[in-house]
Amino acid sequence: MTKKPVIGLLGGGQLGRMLCESAGPLGYQIAILDEENSPAKQANHNDLHVTGSFKDPAKIKLLASRSDVLTVEIEHVDTEVLEEIATVGVDVPDGQGGMTKKKVPVHPDWKTIRLIQDKYQQKEYLGQKGIPIAEQMAIADAGSDRKASLQDAANKYGFPYMLKGAKGSYDGRGNFKVRSAEDFETAVQQMGDQPLYAERWVPFEMELAVMVVRTEDDAGKLQKVMPYPAVETIHEDSVCTKVFFPPRNVSDDMQARAQKIACDVVSHLWGRGVFAVEMFLLKDGQVIVNEIAPRPHNSGHYTIEAVPQMSQYKAQLCAIMNGFPVDFEVVPRVPSALMVNILGGAKPTSHDDLTELSRKLTNRSMDVYLHDYGKESKPGRKIGHITAIGYSSISKLVEMAQPLIASADKIRA
Numbered sequence: 095m096t097k098k099p100v101i102g103l104l105g106g107g108q109l110g111r112m113l114c115e116s117a118g119p120l121g122y123q124i125a126i127l128d129e130e131n132s133p134a135k136q137a138n139h140n141d142l143h144v145t146g147s148f149k150d151p152a153k154i155k156l157l158a159s160r161s162d163v164l165t166v167e168i169e170h171v172d173t174e175v176l177e178e179i180a181t182v183g184v185d186v187p188d189g190q191g192g193m194t195k196k197k198v199p200v201h202p203d204w205k206t207i208r209l210i211q212d213k214y215q216q217k218e219y220l221g222q223k224g225i226p227i228a229e230q231m232a233i234a235d236a237g238s239d240r241k242a243s244l245q246d247a248a249n250k251y252g253f254p255y256m257l258k259g260a261k262g263s264y265d266g267r268g269n270f271k272v273r274s275a276e277d278f279e280t281a282v283q284q285m286g287d288q289p290l291y292a293e294r295w296v297p298f299e300m301e302l303a304v305m306v307v308r309t310e311d312d313a314g315k316l317q318k319v320m321p322y323p324a325v326e327t328i329h330e331d332s333v334c335t336k337v338f339f340p341p342r343n344v345s346d347d348m349q350a351r352a353q354k355i356a357c358d359v360v361s362h363l364w365g366r367g368v369f370a371v372e373m374f375l376l377k378d379g380q381v382i383v384n385e386i387a388p389r390p391h392n393s394g395h396y397t398i399e400a401v402p403q404m405s406q407y408k409a410q411l412c413a414i415m416n417g418f419p420v421d422f423e424v425v426p427r428v429p430s431a432l433m434v435n436i437l438g439g440a441k442p443t444s445h446d447d448l449t450e451l452s453r454k455l456t457n458r459s460m461d462v463y464l465h466d467y468g469k470e471s472k473p474g475r476k477i478g479h480i481t482a483i484g485y486s487s488i489s490k491l492v493e494m495a496q497p498l499i500a501s502a503d504k505i506r507a
């Protein structure tokens with residue numbers, strides 16, 4: 095067999111694991127930079143992996159030296175070194191006893207990852223491009239009078255408002271809902287020294303998300319932005335717990351508008367790959383963009399079973415390798431799907447009933463699939479998910495899958 099292309103992946107969590115599961119049938123090898131026995135490494139044994147942190151420049155360079163292209167499953171990586179690898183190159187043996195530089199493309203582009211890493215800058219940029227976003231303001235640096243700055247935000251937006259860490263947050267871990275001036279002290283304590291910004295509270299009816307594939311030719315010219323269907327995402331305490339395809343009681347027009355906005359957003363970024371655009375849908379039909387993820391996303395897990403011809407993981411691989419089928423359009427093979435996250439509970443065994451149930455529920459009108467990430471259970475940690483695909487409407491599917499939903503909710507209670 096000819097040499098298989100090698101994709102270097104920064105991060106070996108569940109997204110990386112599902113990416114690896116898609117890579118085999120495509121004939122791609124994935125070299126992972128993360129700790130030994132990370133979820134992705136468990137599912138993909140080879141001798142190309144690098145052990146260490148995806149924030150360590152030396153390790154990233156070692157990974158690059160073994161790869162044809164680099165990508166990420168997490169945006170909190172060192173973009174300085176990614177820029178160097180893409181523009182200057184990494185040292186590799188020249189075959190004659192010396193060393194030479196090899197440039198390795200990074201997808202999505204390091205510029206995109208850098209922009210998205212800072213949620214405040216990300217949204218400032220989108221705002222400048224005419225994308226609807228929630229009003230936001232930077233909060234004074236740690237060391238200065240943060241409480242005065244929090245009061246300024248209250249004067250502007252009223253209570254409640256959302257205080258957010260600009261960098262490094264995920265699953266709502268950098269969010270703090272400020273309900274009154276009495277919260278300022280706790281907010282300052284809890285948020286620590288990190289850069290912060292405040293956002294107007296958005297009284298949304300529903301949260302929507304759209305995955306978008308972005309392709310570019312080898313010269314870096316945009317080829318296409320192609321949306322997946324809009325989905326409804328449910329967040330509880332800022333962490334995603336469920337996803338519904340299609341969104342419940344949302345008109346086709348509205349879904350198409352969300353897709354259009356998501357495509358607009360992604361057209362303003364750089365590089366190839368899949369992107370998630372998280373949005374708020376307001377009562378009056380307004381759509382506001384919350385944030386972008388430059389990679390496969392929790393809201394797109396359902397595509398593994400609902401769009402098996404081109405799941406978000408396969409799309410990511412095809413796009414970054416510049417092999418995305420030219421005429422492909424997303425047509426889900428089922429009319430409905432539901433994804434339920436398995437979040438760790440108080441005990442390591444808290445989710446046992448839920449996983450057991452998932453094995454029993456498949457029937458003529460619904461297929462149920464369990465994805466176990468091979469992670470140690472901790473309270474609130476995403477350790478797996480369950481997707482149910484339905485052969486009729488989303489409301490019928492939700493009815494049939496009610497035991498799953500109830501069992502997942504029980505873990506959190």
Ligand code: ATP
Binds near residue numbers: 228293295297332
């Ligand atoms: P992710 O895991 O999606 O990366 P994150 O830590 O980046 O999460 P956000 O997406 O900013 O956090 O917020 C998490 C959730 O908090 C949102 O999905 C939404 O439910 C709620 N939220 C965020 N911003 C606001 C806002 N301005 N008004 C109301 N609710 C909000």
Ligand code: MG
Binds near residue numbers: 263264385
């Ligand atoms: Mg985020």
Ligand code: MG
Binds near residue numbers: 372384
């Ligand atoms: Mg989010």
